[in-house]
Amino acid sequence: MFVDEVDIHVEAGHGGRGCLAFRREKFVPRGGPSGGDGGHGGSVYLVASPHINTLINFRFHPEFQAQRGEHGMGSNCTGHGGDDLELEVPIGTLVYEKMADGGAPPRLLADLAEEGQRVLVAKGGRGGMGNARFATATNRAPRKVQPGEPGEIKDLRLELKLLADVGLVGFPNAGKSTMIARISAARPKIADYPFTTLVPNLGVVRLGEDRSFVVADVPGLIEGAHRGLGLGHQFLRHLERTKVLVHLVDVSSATGRDAVSDLDIIRQELELFQPTLAAKPQVVAANKIDAVDDESRVAALAKRASDLKLPFYRVSAATGAGVPDLLEAMWQRLAASRQTAA
Numbered sequence: 305m306f307v308d309e310v311d312i313h314v315e316a317g318h319g320g321r322g323c324l325a326f327r328r329e330k331f332v333p334r335g336g337p338s339g340g341d342g343g344h345g346g347s348v349y350l351v352a353s354p355h356i357n358t359l360i361n362f363r364f365h366p367e368f369q370a371q372r373g374e375h376g377m378g379s380n381c382t383g384h385g386g387d388d389l390e391l392e393v394p395i396g397t398l399v400y401e402k403m404a405d406g407g408a409p410p411r412l413l414a415d416l417a418e419e420g421q422r423v424l425v426a427k428g429g430r431g432g433m434g435n436a437r438f439a440t441a442t443n444r445a446p447r448k449v450q451p452g453e454p455g456e457i458k459d460l461r462l463e464l465k466l467l468a469d470v471g472l473v474g475f476p477n478a479g480k481s482t483m484i485a486r487i488s489a490a491r492p493k494i495a496d497y498p499f500t501t502l503v504p505n506l507g508v509v510r511l512g513e514d515r516s517f518v519v520a521d522v523p524g525l526i527e528g529a530h531r532g533l534g535l536g537h538q539f540l541r542h543l544e545r546t547k548v549l550v551h552l553v554d555v556s557s558a559t560g561r562d563a564v565s566d567l568d569i570i571r572q573e574l575e576l577f578q579p580t581l582a583a584k585p586q587v588v589a590a591n592k593i594d595a596v597d598d599e600s601r602v603a604a605l606a607k608r609a610s611d612l613k614l615p616f617y618r619v620s621a622a623t624g625a626g627v628p629d630l631l632e633a634m635w636q637r638l639a640a641s642r643q644t645a646a
Contacts, residue, residue, distance in 0.1 A: 316455025317345030317386035319429035323376035339434030343373030346386030468520030
């Protein structure tokens with residue numbers, strides 16, 4: 305199961321209470337104050353980890369609490385501080401704090417886009433001071449102590465957006481899973497069915513020793529995806545971080561759809577969901593050329609791509625025909641995008 309959106313509840317540890325105590329020694333006035341401070345409560349951190357790629361663990365265990373600090377003790381002994389709690393999340397996780405006011409939108413706390421990135425989401429409470437802290441020249445036997453401060457309590461929303469350089473987009477059964485299996489070590493489930501899988505896949509493409517990039521196979525989109533149809537919002541969200549989009553269009557007659565219409569619908573859905581998506585560098589790939597029984601379908605798609613001034617490639621994810629040229633085109637546009645961003 306792939307989970308990319310969860311709500312969790314976190315509580316930092318409370319600080320320990322200061323101690324009220326006096327030394328029982330000869331020649332020490334009234335015993336002398338010796339109450340130690342309470343320990344600080346543990347804090348809660350989120351850490352971006354490359355070892356997990358889903359938020360599934362948080363769905364079944366949504367509540368987390370850090371250790372509280374121990375109370376202070378006599379003989380000026382400070383209580384033990386509570387251990388911090390570190391929760392690992394996938395790289396690409398957005399952390400939102402849900403506001404107490406139900407009508408207020410969540411506030412973005414952090415974007416964990418890099419491996420090892422660590423963010424404090426709930427700070428532990430400070431330990432209270434013991435009575436030894438309050439001794440003065442005029443008050444040598446204070447009986448004042450401080451209670452520990454409570455730790456922060458927050459309700460968070462975690463949203464995962466895959467980190468990929470290139471995104472493969474298209475209708476269900478257009479061959480995206482077959483393509484990512486062809487060009488990378490990813491092994492998604494592949495079958496001949498007219499509906500989409502629900503799990504985005506990531507694969508690393510290597511073009512020689514010094515050239516590599518990450519490709520995301522985003523589950524198939526349908527008309528109305530920008531309104532959430534067919535889980536469109538969940539799928540389109542994973543394209544926001546990509547730098548280059550590759551339209552994989554089925555040019556065989558197996559689906560009964562028109563290739564040009566498929567391209568136009570997907571481009572329109574990108575524009576309606578977020579205009580910046582439609583502005584990304586794009587490439588059109590006519591897939592399944594090994595199963596083409598009507599060349600006019602390929603020619604019509606090539607003409608449409610030319611009218612849109614988009615590069616066009618004939619490929620077959622199943623046989624590998626034309627794939628090397630498509631990968632080189634991905635790299636060239638990705639390199640140009642990185643230079644522009646720099």
